[in-house]
Amino acid sequence: MITDKKRILIVGGVAGGASCAAILRRLSETSEMSFTQTFAVMAKV
Secondary structure, three states: OOOOOEEEEEEEEHHHHHHHHHHHHHHOOOEEEEOOOOOOOOOOO
């Protein structure tokens, strides 16, 4: 049995990422979603 399950990676799990995930879940209930958070480190030396 072959399934066409979509895999979605959401970069940024704060407000924008959560809103995006909610919209995508309504559009595709069977897709697999993963979240990742990136942090930018800026330092003045």
